[in-house]
Amino acid sequence: MEQIMTKPKVLISDKMDPNAARIFEERGCDVDVITGETPEQLIARIGEYDGLAIRSSTTVTDEILAAATNLKVIGRAGIGVDNVDIPKASARGVVVMNTPFGNSITTAEHAIAMLLALARQIPEANTRTQAGEWPKKDFMGVEVTGKTLGLIGAGNIGAIVASRAQGLRMKVIAYDPFLTPDRAVELGVEKVDLGMLVQRADFITLHTPLTDETRNILNRERLEQCKPGVRIVNCARGGLIDELALKDLLDSDHIAGAALDVFAKEPPAADHPLFGTPGFICTPHLGASTTEAQVNVALQVAEQMADYLVDGGVTNALNVPSLSAEEAPRLRPYIALGEKLGSLVGQLEGPDVNSLTIEVEGAAAELNMKPITAAVLAGMMRSWSDSINMVNAPILAKERGLDVREVRHGREGNYHTLLRVTATTGTRKREVAGSLFGGSEMRLVEIAGTRIETDLDGHMIYVVNEDAPGFIGRLGSTLGEAGVNIGNFHLGRRLPDRHRGGDAVLLLTLDQRPTPEVLDAICELEGVKKVKALSF
Known part of the structure; x- marks a missing residue:
């Protein structure tokens, strides 16, 4: 009878480019696109799926994972995986993937746009001009040419920002514990420690994930150590900057400007302390919001998940080693x-x-x-x-x-x-x-020091015994009397001596699982040192 192979089944629970569903189907997966469900609805549905493709709207909690009894992989179309309980997913054996490169250019470009907007005070000048004013004398910006940009994080996005800043004739210094000297030379940046960076930089941009080590990496103490007149841009993750300290230092003019695309809590409260502060501009987490990026991350997550479900390839996984298709x-x-x-x-x-x-x-x-x-x-x-x-x-x-x-x-x-x-x-x-x-x-x-050649399959018995005449016959008789049929019989002597009178090792493949009574009977045979039932 021909064996029918079941297709992996994938749920897309957040809005993403429709070509993602097409890729899943072309790669041999069944796919459902069901967005906007409540956590309770997702819990009721998730048990039938092998893969879950999400963006930022779906939060994958331990309760959802507990209901996802067939789930093998979660794919996040984007970089951040704050909405996935990775430790609980790992404990349940679920691979978690993201797409760290699909929106890198978009996020880097947004950081540069925010940097230039700070330098020339564009948002406030636009607002007042459209209000009927002509406040030309109120806005004296700064050039970025010749200024020092400090990167906190020199990974993929940080490297792109460095390249764009160098095109603007900025000098780039970088703090990143994982940045090697050779990589710094390749990027054309100077590697410095964090204390040196905040003291020297005219502009600071952040490009690091939010971890226990990076939370409030720019705390009040480090913000106070910054060069007077510094301008700070964060298009990475909320929580990297102490927002209350940032407010105070903007009010004191120690920091000339700050541009945030992300906040510690999103969306921020309408009365957030930074709102309305002179020198502060913000956007609603738009770093990845371009048409190109939305398409790229959707296609990338579909390709990665299909690789894993169909071919076993693992790419951009956060909790298992990578393995290409x-x-x-x-x-x-x-x-x-x-x-x-x-x-x-x-x-x-x-x-x-x-x-x-x-x-x-x-x-x-x-x-x-x-x-x-x-x-x-x-x-x-x-x-x-x-x-x-x-x-x-x-x-x-x-x-x-x-x-x-x-x-x-x-x-x-x-x-x-x-x-x-x-x-x-x-x-x-x-x-x-x-x-x-x-x-x-x-x-x-x-x-166990014995050369032997056998399959590891089905029901087996492992026996260590004294190598003496008659043992194999007694063993065969014991199994025969118990009605146990031997499929294969493999025997060897212990290395390196392999001399008569030493220990021998036997592996027997049986047609059925041996009962405890059969194992006890073998243990009672003369010369037996160890007996163990095995199952593969």
Whole structure:
């Protein structure tokens, strides 16, 4: 009978360019566009969807995530993801993506527009002129040529602002903990610390996300340290500037002007202290509001989500390593092998594992290790707990204090490609290794110091016993008397000696799950040291 493949189902819950729905459909997804629903309505509906595409109107809370039992990915058309509970999404194994580049140019251009509007006092001059005045003598602006622009944040948008400012013949300095010296040279900016930036800059623009580290990055103390007459622009996120302190320093003329596109609370109250303050201008979060940007972010989020749901590609994810759609087919068999090896270790050692080392060699050493590591962790932890996948496994491992190490070996040993997992539980180590035959067929090739070659599939029994004549016959008789049929039988001696009289390792594939009584009967056989039922 031909197997019918179910298409991934996506809900677009906020208004976005209609071409997004077309992209989902062309890429093999079913899509519904249902906007403007209440949280209660979304909770009632979300359980049937694999993907949720949003903008800023939908807030994805833990209650919505709890109802989204099939949800695999949330795509935010835009940069900010303040409206998504990322920790709760991660804990539930849901990938969260954004589109950090779709509106970068638009936001950067808005920052430059605000900077020039401050420099020439354009909004107030426009208002008074249209009111019938001709206040030419009241507006004495400043040139931007030759002035110093201080960037707080030199990522994608900050880099574009730097380029545009340099075109206006401004000198650009930048504060960004992640800005390398080489990147600063490439951008043509001078890297400085934050204290130096606020003391030297004639204009300051902010281009950083809102985090615990960046909240109120321009607090009262830093605003007071600013060069007298500075002008400040924020088109990034609300909450980066102490708004009450900004009001006071505008009133005192220490700050000559400020332009905000974003506020700590949006929309701001009608009686916001900054409203009406001389030298202050604002816009209603228009940084990404151009026709081009709206189209770009909608198309980008649809392409990213479809890549993940159809091909397994992960782009611009905030809670899982990136994996391109081109990489995914090549990595898929390694991910599957990693899950199997992780599951084997988890079943053998239980939840007491305190460190895990994942090693790759040969062809595997050329690959992106992060998805493989996540797969090993997911396989291992899934044997202890439900609802574990590659998204939440690394997070849960970190919460447990599990020490995870990745090692690459350029060498090629006995196998063209090899993945080895070593779990440490107290003073005991458990090593398992697997390879791919023919590029896709998974094989276990080593376990507990024993060379062995077998599939990891179905119901199995793992036995460690003294290597002595007659044991295999006694084991076969015990299983036969219990009515248990052996599908495959794999035997090996412990490395490196492999001498008679040492320990032997057996892996048996069975046609049905062994009962506790069968396991007890095997334990009672002479020479048996360990028995463990496995399931894959």
